[in-house]
Amino acid sequence: MNSTRLSRAAVIAVAGALFLSSCAANEADTAGGGSESDSTLSGTLVGAGASSQAAGQQAWTAGFQELNPDTTVEYDPSGSGAGRDTFIAGGSSFAGSDAAFDLEEIEAGEFGSCVPDTGIIEIPAYISPIAVIFNLEGVDSLNMDPATIAGIFTGDITTWNDPAIAATNEGVELPDTPITAVHRADESGTTENFAEYLSATAPDVWDAEVSGDWPYGGEAANQTTGVVDTVTNGTGTIGYADASQAGDLGTVAVGVGDEFVEYSAEAAAAIVDASPFSEGRGENDLAIELDRTSTESGVYPIVLISYLIACEEYNEAEAAELTKAYLGYIISDEGQAVAEEAAGIAPISETLFERASAAVESIQ
Structure with missing residues (x-):
């Protein structure tokens, strides 16, 4: 087990579960210990948004609920626009969106599940x-x-x-x-x-x-x-x-x-790694400015970066706990691997993982 996998396994520990139950005992201890039955998480997490994420969300939901059997994740693939509207209205704890929020929308700060005047996080976890x-x-x-x-x-x-x-x-x-x-x-x-x-x-x-x-x-x-x-x-x-x-x-x-x-x-x-983060955003807003006009060999420029959008600070403690755990699972090696198999996504790089992990950790 390499250092990259160890760092991502630590994120899964936030969800109260072992990264890989099939690992040897010494690896399991390093990853945070415990087993599927050790999870103390419970409750229902509601999300809505990008239909492009549907196959990935199905895989993530199944994997997360297996590790946390007392949880339920409900994701409505209603489309990015509908998902952002639902999140703004407070009808979901997180959104999936194929486009990040505009700076004007973020500055308005009208997100129903979030504590007023706190920021949001946007993680490019689904790259396809x-x-x-x-x-x-x-x-x-x-x-x-x-x-x-x-x-x-x-x-x-x-x-x-x-x-x-x-x-x-x-x-x-x-x-x-x-x-x-x-x-x-x-x-x-x-x-x-x-x-x-x-x-x-x-x-x-x-x-x-x-x-x-x-x-x-x-x-x-x-x-x-x-x-x-x-x-x-x-x-x-x-x-x-x-x-x-x-x-x-x-x-x-x-x-x-x-x-x-x-x-x-x-x-x-390849095109994502060659592109910079968007300017003018908060530390945990990881919107990417894709270089669509790149002429580098081997890059495919028609790329969808689908974001997971959540509050930095929630009105309800349960929503914060479940969202933090679920997003932590998604960006982990295991979460990215199951979505790669189910939906053909490009797993996020180690550099992007480090930024995404810090964003998830900021949730409270």
């Missing part, structure tokens, strides 16, 4: 590529540069054999099938991340303001599952979704510098 997915008979993968992707989703490119698509896919037989571009109907952090990428890399084509609301035409579908279902059940359809939901659909390798990069956890992690 956003896949550009499509359903075109006989085609499994296509190369597209940013301007072509933007042109498809603004409605400027309308057929699959358009010269812009053909130019980067020599030898691929492209039909004259009409393109149906599918987007999120609900306010979505996935939409905001996708729009941010297109605005940064193809500003001459994508000229709309970046937000979680879709600015152009096309076919609308609710939440991640709705977009995937619509693309799957259509002909000549294309959409965007958390890569964990791509399934057997065709996917786009995006142009980065002189190469085309397929999505992967490794490529997503």
